[in-house]
Each structure stands twice: as C-alpha cells, then as structure tokens.
Amino acid sequence: MLKKTLALAAVASVATVAIAGAAQARDQIRIVGSSTVYPFTTVVAENFGRGTGFKTPIIESTGTGGGFKLFCAGVGTDHPDFTNASRPIKKSEFETCAKNGVAEIVELRIGYDGLVMSNSKQAEPMTATRAQIFLALAKEIPVDGKWVANPNKKWSDVDASLPAIDIEVLGPPPTSGTRDSFVELALEVGCETFPEVKALDKAGHKEKCQSIREDGAFVEAGENDNLIVQKLDANPKAFGIFGFSFLDQNGDKLQGVNVEGVTPTFETIASGEYPVSRPLQIYAKKAHIGVIPGMKEFLAEYASDKAMGANGYLTDKGLVPLPADQAVKYRKNAVELVTMSAGDI
Amino acid sequence: MATVDETMDTRSAQAARAAQAGRSQIAETVNAGLGRRYRSERRFRAYGVLAIVLALSMLATLFVTIISKGYTAFWQNSLNFEVALPADVIDPQGTRDPKVLASANYLGLVRDALQAQFPEVDSRQERRALFAMLSDSAPYDLQDAVLDNPGAIGGTIKVRVSLDDDFDMLAKGHINADLPQDQRRLTDVQVAWFQSLEQRGMVEAHFNTALFTNGDSRQAESAGILGAVVGSLFVVAVTLALSFPIGVATAVYLEEFAPKNRFTDLIEVNINNLAAVPSIVFGLLGLAVFLQFFGLPRSAPLVGGLVLTLMTLPTIIIASRAALKSVPPSIREAALGLGASKLQMILHHVLPLAMPGMLTGTIIGMAQALGESAPLLMIGMVAFVVDIPNGPLDPATVLPVQIFLWADSPERAFVERTSAAIMVLLAFLVFMNAAAVWLRKRFERRW
Incomplete structure (x- = not known):
C-alpha cells in the first residue's frame, strides 16, 4: 500500500513538473474584464465558435480594473488577448500597458449601457433630477453654503415633490464598475449644480462629489443584480441601481426612475436622451493577431452588423447600439486594426 | 445504669429525631426546589427541540425555495412541426455527402416552416417578431435531424426544434400574458401566435436533455451543465x-x-x-x-x-x-x-x-x-x-x-x-x- 502510494505521489509530482516544463501553445482566444460586458462578449463568442471553424473563446469575468491588469501584464500566450471594459481605458493603464510591451491596442466600442435606478411596479413611479439624487445619496451636502453630513431621511426632505418614504437605495459595492459609472454620471453631475462646489480644490471636489453616504440609506447589495431585483420586488419602498438589461428583463416587476424628465428605455438610451449611460468597449492586443488563431475574425464578428448593429443579436440581450456615425468609425477601426495612441484617451 | 441507659436512649432517640427532622428538612428543601428543577430541565430540553426545529425549518426553506424555483427547469417546451426539405436547397447535386448536407441553409428552412404556419405575416418587422420564437440552436436541431435521416430530403420531416427561452418562460407561466404589453418582453402579437401554435398542438413539453448534455451557453434554452x-x-x-x-x-x-x-x-x-x-x-x-x-x-x-x-x-x-x-x-x-x-x-x-x-x-x-x-x-x-x-x-x-x-x-x-x-x-x-x-x-x- 505504502509503496504504491509513494509511487503514485512520485508519478504525480513528475507529471506536474513535466507539464510545467512544456511550453503552452494556445489555439483559443482568451478574454478577461468587465462583468457588465461579459454577457455580450459571451454571446458573440458562442456565435463565433459555432459559425466559424475556430474554438470558442474563453471569457473570464474579472471586472474592468482587474481585466486591464491582466491584459497589460505583457505579450505572449500566457496573457489574455482581449479585455472587456465598462469604461474607457485610463491613461495610467495605457502607460502600464506600453511599459510591458503592449503598445498596440485596438479599441472597439460596442455600444452603450444605461444605468438605471428602479423600484417595484407596486410603488408610484418617481421622477428625479441628478441634483436630487445627489442630495439623497451623497455623504455630505451643501446647506446654506456649508457642507454638512447628509441630513435627508426621506425623499420628501430632498424635495417636496418626491414621495414621503425613507431613502433606501440598494446598489453595487465600491469594487464595481457600475458603481464607478453611477457616481461619475449621476452623483458628480448632480453635485456640480451647486455653487458651493466651485470653492473646492480638486481633492475636495473628489471627496464631496464622489462619496456615497454610509449611514444605512445606501445599502451595498453585492455584485449580484438579480438579488437586488428580488429585494426590490419584495420591498416596494426601496430603489435599486443596476444596468439597463436587468430592467429590460424584469419589466413586469420593475420600473425605472425618470431622470431629468427622461424614462430609461431602449430608445432613450440609444438616442443619448437618457443622461445616465456609459460606453462599453473591448480592447484587443494587436501583437497577438497572427499568433492566436481567429482574433481578427472575432473582432470582425463583434463589429459586424448582425452582432452590434441596430438590429443585431446583442440588442436582444439588452445592449444599446452605437449611433450610426460612431458605429462606422469603430467598425472601421476593428476591421483595419487601427491602434490607439495616447492622444485618444 | 438505667438512667444512663435512659439518657442514652433519649439521646439516640433525640439524635434520630434530629436526623429525621434534618432529613425531612432536606426533603422539604429538595421537594421545594424539585418543581423548579424539573421545569428548568424541561425548558432546557425545549430549547434543544427548538434549536432542531429551527435548523430543520431553515433547511426545509432552502430546499423548498430551490426546488419550487428550479423544478420547471427539468422540462422544456419545443416546437414540433413539419419542415419541408426541398432537395434543391439541401443537396442540389444529390450526392448525399454529409459535408454538403451540413452546409445547407437550415435557418431559412426552419423559418419558412414557421412562416407557413402564419401566412398572413409578411412585413419585415412582423417576420422578425415571429422568428424571435426560434432559438439560435433551432437550425442545428434541424441539421441533426436531416443528417440522421437523409432519406427525408425531397419530402418533409417532422422535427422538434428549440424554442426561444422567452417563449418557454411564457409556456411555463413565468411570463404573465395578462399584463399590459409594455411590461413584458413579448408583444401581444407574439403571445397570440404562440397560443395559436399551442392550440394546434405544435408546442411539446419534454424532458430538458440539453441541461445535461450541453456545455454552457448564453442562450438559456441550450445552456447545460x-x-x-x-x-x-x-x-x-x-x-x-x-x-x-x-x-x-x-x-x-x-x-x-x-x-x-x-x-x-x-x-x-x-x-x-x-x-x-x-x-x-x-x-x-x-x-x-x-x-x-x-x-x-x-x-x-x-x-x-x-x-x-x-x-x-x-x-x-x-x-x-x-x-x-x-x-x-x-x-x-x-x-x-x-x-x-x-x-x-x-x-x-x-x-x-x-x-x-x-x-x-x-x-x-x-x-x-x-x-x-x-x-x-x-x-x-x-x-x-x-x-x-x-x-x-x-x-x-x-x-x-x-x-x-x-x-x-x-x-x-x-x-x-x-x-x-x-x-x-x-x-x-x-x-x-x-x-x-x-x-x-x-x-x-x-x-
């Protein structure tokens, strides 16, 4: 028994070392990045795998920041070929990439994602401005020229036109790209409508305009948006923050909060009327094209009219397509493999 | 001596009495506390039972929620209808070469078959809405059926093709057809088409084999474990x-x-x-x-x-x-x-x-x-x-x-x-x- 055991252990460790020694040739595209873009990229990958002779790409959901970290780590088969991002690449990330030899990056903007605040259908629909959302959710708000800890307990404390119910908003945690975008597109814009902001320096601006209250009115509900949907369904007084596709799928249970007079619908997000929406994109490593089979074809599939076009299969999954002029530009980029320069950011 | 005896007697009697008194005192104390001790033991046992009941009820809740939410996933609704297989579309040369058979336009054939059920649908937009009923894997279902049975080319074949997940949800009652149209993902027309197909007996509920024979997919109807x-x-x-x-x-x-x-x-x-x-x-x-x-x-x-x-x-x-x-x-x-x-x-x-x-x-x-x-x-x-x-x-x-x-x-x-x-x-x-x-x-x- 023991002899066999020892032999087995020895064989196993030898095998491990042998495998480790062999260089890994990869014939399959690897994609990392945003969990918001994940549902779209996976659909493209599946159709790509089925429609072409290439293997179906492997897609990991690592978050936008985590995706850039892996993507920018270097060139070679150990590193991913694409990264999904729910915000454009940052200058610092672009520089890290360049430092590690990932100088040539092709950017493909695939469409828009609306960020919605929703509540249960059983409750009254709400209309709010971004300034009101800021007053309801910020950590500190200006009162008579001074910054004080947010005293608003009910929506009606923010503005008499809003309902007299307790402020209770379920949203994603700080690690989420959705949260970053919501802060940037809703809170910061709302914040800047107040004259007190002008007196702040850059750090103070960031602190006042980007901090969400922590006294229980804003509940960090985790990354699982389906969970938020269930909670809203059970509690008609609460509001939730998530991507438009979850509102689209749960139209029988939820309604979107009307922001600045615009209700979030597929059409209002596509036309840019609905203010809280962000671009989604995928970045390709040009150095891998020709090394990993199928990369060019995958980009072409993604950029094709049947995928991200106005009536493409991605729209069925809740992606809001690009306006025509942008679509033409990015499609050209993807097909001709035009790389980004630092000036594009 | 007698007196001594007597005194000894009385002494021992006294001692016995005292002992008895002591015993009865102990018994009294014990008896007085007995009820309380029994009660506390019963309480303790009740806590134990309560803990078990609590744990079991949590477990039961878990099982009930999971099973009540998930049991419908074990069957799936598909469309079961006749599809025409014109030889000139599938195999123009008549070689019956599997390679040729595999590359035919099955999407078009399935769509034509569905369209044939609703001849009144003709505008582009309406057709789009109608074809939404078919899963992305429907052409592959037809392709498999034809490859299994090449003899049917030239005639028709009765085939079961996957239904889009939204319509499957409708058939399972997860989408409420009574709600106004803008509150669900399917339009009134789509619901009406589907119901008419159901009446014609073309919607078939069957065991969800895809769940056990497929890998992951973003199309819920073909996703498997x-x-x-x-x-x-x-x-x-x-x-x-x-x-x-x-x-x-x-x-x-x-x-x-x-x-x-x-x-x-x-x-x-x-x-x-x-x-x-x-x-x-x-x-x-x-x-x-x-x-x-x-x-x-x-x-x-x-x-x-x-x-x-x-x-x-x-x-x-x-x-x-x-x-x-x-x-x-x-x-x-x-x-x-x-x-x-x-x-x-x-x-x-x-x-x-x-x-x-x-x-x-x-x-x-x-x-x-x-x-x-x-x-x-x-x-x-x-x-x-x-x-x-x-x-x-x-x-x-x-x-x-x-x-x-x-x-x-x-x-x-x-x-x-x-x-x-x-x-x-x-x-x-x-x-x-x-x-x-x-x-x-x-x-x-x-x-």
Missing part, C-alpha cells in the same frame, strides 16, 4: 489522486514513526491551523506558485485540483490521524509480538483497520472540494467555457462556478436553471456524504 460536471470530475480526480496518498502518508508518519519533539508539535499545530485558513488564500497561493512560477495554463482543472489538494490536505490528515489513533495498541503489540516488523505491522494490521475512517475523511474532503468556488476565481476557472473539456489541461469551470455565473445572468430563464444546477450539486454532495456514512457503517469495528 455537462461542461461544468466534467470539469468538476477532473478537478476532484486530480485532488483525490494527490491528496489521498499524501494525506495518508503524512498521517502514518506523524502517528507511527515521528518522534515526539518540538518540531513535530510545530507541524501538528500548523496542520490544524491550515484546516481553518479561508479557501481564497489557497487560490492566491495557487496563482503565485502554479501559474506564475510553474507556468501552468489558466483555467485548467489540473491547477484547480492542485489548489484544492492544498485545501483538503489538512482535513484528510486530521481525519486519518484520528482513525490511526483509534486502532487499539493491543493490535500493534500483538503484531510486533508475533515477530512482524514495524512496516508489516502498519501495512498489514493498522492501515486496514484505520482505512474506513480515512476514507470517510477523504470523502468529506472531496465533498468540500466539489462545492468550492472561491479559490478557483484566482486561477481563472470562473469563466465562460462552451466546449466540454477533454482532459485536465483543457479550460473548464466547475459546478459551483457555473451556478455563480448563471445566478448573475439577467435572463429570466436562468433563474430556474440556477436552481436546477444547485439541485444537481446537492445531489452529488448528498451522494458523497451517504457513501461516507455507508463506508463507516460497513467497515467500522468497535473494540
């Missing part, structure tokens, strides 16, 4: 192949051979502590050692198995040592007394007797590994993988990860599939734990 199950099996196989021999060898050495000194004490404390380390830490270790140092591929079940080996080793070592300890010294002494060497004593007598306990520990460790997802996040196994892995080096995910990924999908149809996958995982775990209990019962010896 096979890829994840195979991935899990590879991971558990690697874990078992490594952790069982290493764990048993460690336990035997520590229990039978190792001298008792500070160094072995330190090892023992460390093993016990390792059992309590959060599993994500092992994932980080795996990322640093196996991926970055050894250069093993990301997302591979081999790496997953190595990481989970690290995680389950302490459990197996502790259980194996307990099993070795429970073998009575008399067995060892008898073996040695009859002239067996120490190695013979261990291999022939102690190990066989300790084996049931070791196996129980191993199975529980494996069940733990099967249900683990956190450390796999670090080594890239939380990924969308469509192809079924063929070996421990192919990219794969595991069942808990598949559940996690589905739970986060916006489509309504994934809610029931998530619960169905949970049921499958629970079935595996119950099976493994039952095997552990059976092994213990079957081979256990009492001394």
Whole structure:
C-alpha cells in the first residue's frame, strides 16, 4: 500500500513538473474584464465558435480594473488577448500597458449601457433630477453654503415633490464598475449644480462629489443584480441601481426612475436622451493577431452588423447600439486594426 | 445504669429525631426546589427541540425555495412541426455527402416552416417578431435531424426544434400574458401566435436533455451543465489522486514513526491551523506558485485540483490521524509480538483497520472540494467555457462556478436553471456524504 502510494505521489509530482516544463501553445482566444460586458462578449463568442471553424473563446469575468491588469501584464500566450471594459481605458493603464510591451491596442466600442435606478411596479413611479439624487445619496451636502453630513431621511426632505418614504437605495459595492459609472454620471453631475462646489480644490471636489453616504440609506447589495431585483420586488419602498438589461428583463416587476424628465428605455438610451449611460468597449492586443488563431475574425464578428448593429443579436440581450456615425468609425477601426495612441484617451 | 441507659436512649432517640427532622428538612428543601428543577430541565430540553426545529425549518426553506424555483427547469417546451426539405436547397447535386448536407441553409428552412404556419405575416418587422420564437440552436436541431435521416430530403420531416427561452418562460407561466404589453418582453402579437401554435398542438413539453448534455451557453434554452460536471470530475480526480496518498502518508508518519519533539508539535499545530485558513488564500497561493512560477495554463482543472489538494490536505490528515489513533495498541503489540516488523505491522494490521475512517475523511474532503468556488476565481476557472473539456489541461469551470455565473445572468430563464444546477450539486454532495456514512457503517469495528 505504502509503496504504491509513494509511487503514485512520485508519478504525480513528475507529471506536474513535466507539464510545467512544456511550453503552452494556445489555439483559443482568451478574454478577461468587465462583468457588465461579459454577457455580450459571451454571446458573440458562442456565435463565433459555432459559425466559424475556430474554438470558442474563453471569457473570464474579472471586472474592468482587474481585466486591464491582466491584459497589460505583457505579450505572449500566457496573457489574455482581449479585455472587456465598462469604461474607457485610463491613461495610467495605457502607460502600464506600453511599459510591458503592449503598445498596440485596438479599441472597439460596442455600444452603450444605461444605468438605471428602479423600484417595484407596486410603488408610484418617481421622477428625479441628478441634483436630487445627489442630495439623497451623497455623504455630505451643501446647506446654506456649508457642507454638512447628509441630513435627508426621506425623499420628501430632498424635495417636496418626491414621495414621503425613507431613502433606501440598494446598489453595487465600491469594487464595481457600475458603481464607478453611477457616481461619475449621476452623483458628480448632480453635485456640480451647486455653487458651493466651485470653492473646492480638486481633492475636495473628489471627496464631496464622489462619496456615497454610509449611514444605512445606501445599502451595498453585492455584485449580484438579480438579488437586488428580488429585494426590490419584495420591498416596494426601496430603489435599486443596476444596468439597463436587468430592467429590460424584469419589466413586469420593475420600473425605472425618470431622470431629468427622461424614462430609461431602449430608445432613450440609444438616442443619448437618457443622461445616465456609459460606453462599453473591448480592447484587443494587436501583437497577438497572427499568433492566436481567429482574433481578427472575432473582432470582425463583434463589429459586424448582425452582432452590434441596430438590429443585431446583442440588442436582444439588452445592449444599446452605437449611433450610426460612431458605429462606422469603430467598425472601421476593428476591421483595419487601427491602434490607439495616447492622444485618444 | 438505667438512667444512663435512659439518657442514652433519649439521646439516640433525640439524635434520630434530629436526623429525621434534618432529613425531612432536606426533603422539604429538595421537594421545594424539585418543581423548579424539573421545569428548568424541561425548558432546557425545549430549547434543544427548538434549536432542531429551527435548523430543520431553515433547511426545509432552502430546499423548498430551490426546488419550487428550479423544478420547471427539468422540462422544456419545443416546437414540433413539419419542415419541408426541398432537395434543391439541401443537396442540389444529390450526392448525399454529409459535408454538403451540413452546409445547407437550415435557418431559412426552419423559418419558412414557421412562416407557413402564419401566412398572413409578411412585413419585415412582423417576420422578425415571429422568428424571435426560434432559438439560435433551432437550425442545428434541424441539421441533426436531416443528417440522421437523409432519406427525408425531397419530402418533409417532422422535427422538434428549440424554442426561444422567452417563449418557454411564457409556456411555463413565468411570463404573465395578462399584463399590459409594455411590461413584458413579448408583444401581444407574439403571445397570440404562440397560443395559436399551442392550440394546434405544435408546442411539446419534454424532458430538458440539453441541461445535461450541453456545455454552457448564453442562450438559456441550450445552456447545460455537462461542461461544468466534467470539469468538476477532473478537478476532484486530480485532488483525490494527490491528496489521498499524501494525506495518508503524512498521517502514518506523524502517528507511527515521528518522534515526539518540538518540531513535530510545530507541524501538528500548523496542520490544524491550515484546516481553518479561508479557501481564497489557497487560490492566491495557487496563482503565485502554479501559474506564475510553474507556468501552468489558466483555467485548467489540473491547477484547480492542485489548489484544492492544498485545501483538503489538512482535513484528510486530521481525519486519518484520528482513525490511526483509534486502532487499539493491543493490535500493534500483538503484531510486533508475533515477530512482524514495524512496516508489516502498519501495512498489514493498522492501515486496514484505520482505512474506513480515512476514507470517510477523504470523502468529506472531496465533498468540500466539489462545492468550492472561491479559490478557483484566482486561477481563472470562473469563466465562460462552451466546449466540454477533454482532459485536465483543457479550460473548464466547475459546478459551483457555473451556478455563480448563471445566478448573475439577467435572463429570466436562468433563474430556474440556477436552481436546477444547485439541485444537481446537492445531489452529488448528498451522494458523497451517504457513501461516507455507508463506508463507516460497513467497515467500522468497535473494540
């Protein structure tokens, strides 16, 4: 028994070392990045795998920041070929990439994602401005020229036109790209409508305009948006923050909060009327094209009219397509493999 | 004397009386407190029962929610209708070459067949809405049917093609057709078309085989758990192949051979502590050692198995040592007394007797590994993988990860599939734990 055991252990460790020694040739595209873009990229990958002779790409959901970290780590088969991002690449990330030899990056903007605040259908629909959302959710708000800890307990404390119910908003945690975008597109814009902001320096601006209250009115509900949907369904007084596709799928249970007079619908997000929406994109490593089979074809599939076009299969999954002029530009980029320069950011 | 006797008598009588009084006093005190003591015991027992009821009701709630949400995922609705197979479309040369047959335009044929059911639909937009009823995998269903039965070319074939998940949800009652149109994903016309197909008997509910024979997919109707199950099996196989021999060898050495000194004490404390380390830490270790140092591929079940080996080793070592300890010294002494060497004593007598306990520990460790997802996040196994892995080096995910990924999908149809996958995982775990209990019962010896 023991002899066999020892032999087995020895064989196993030898095998491990042998495998480790062999260089890994990869014939399959690897994609990392945003969990918001994940549902779209996976659909493209599946159709790509089925429609072409290439293997179906492997897609990991690592978050936008985590995706850039892996993507920018270097060139070679150990590193991913694409990264999904729910915000454009940052200058610092672009520089890290360049430092590690990932100088040539092709950017493909695939469409828009609306960020919605929703509540249960059983409750009254709400209309709010971004300034009101800021007053309801910020950590500190200006009162008579001074910054004080947010005293608003009910929506009606923010503005008499809003309902007299307790402020209770379920949203994603700080690690989420959705949260970053919501802060940037809703809170910061709302914040800047107040004259007190002008007196702040850059750090103070960031602190006042980007901090969400922590006294229980804003509940960090985790990354699982389906969970938020269930909670809203059970509690008609609460509001939730998530991507438009979850509102689209749960139209029988939820309604979107009307922001600045615009209700979030597929059409209002596509036309840019609905203010809280962000671009989604995928970045390709040009150095891998020709090394990993199928990369060019995958980009072409993604950029094709049947995928991200106005009536493409991605729209069925809740992606809001690009306006025509942008679509033409990015499609050209993807097909001709035009790389980004630092000036594009 | 008499007086003395008398006094002695009275004394003893007094003592007896006093003793009796004392006893009755004790009895009184005891009796007075008895009710309270009985009550407190009853209360204590009631707390125990309450705790059990609470635990059971939580378990029942879990099972009821999962099963009530997920049982509908085990069947699926498909369209069952006649599709015309004109020979000039499928096989113009009449060669019946499978390659030619595979490249025909089946999407067009399925769409034509559906269109034939609703001749009044002719505008582009209406047709789009009608064809939304067909799943993306519908053409492949037809293709498979034709390849299986090439004789039907030129005539018609009765075929079952997948239905889009939204319509499946409608048939299962998860989409309320009574709501106004803007509150659901299907329009009134689409609902009406579907209901008319139902009346014509073309919608067929059948066992959801796709759930068990397909890999992951973003189309809920063709999403399955096979890829994840195979991935899990590879991971558990690697874990078992490594952790069982290493764990048993460690336990035997520590229990039978190792001298008792500070160094072995330190090892023992460390093993016990390792059992309590959060599993994500092992994932980080795996990322640093196996991926970055050894250069093993990301997302591979081999790496997953190595990481989970690290995680389950302490459990197996502790259980194996307990099993070795429970073998009575008399067995060892008898073996040695009859002239067996120490190695013979261990291999022939102690190990066989300790084996049931070791196996129980191993199975529980494996069940733990099967249900683990956190450390796999670090080594890239939380990924969308469509192809079924063929070996421990192919990219794969595991069942808990598949559940996690589905739970986060916006489509309504994934809610029931998530619960169905949970049921499958629970079935595996119950099976493994039952095997552990059976092994213990079957081979256990009492001394």
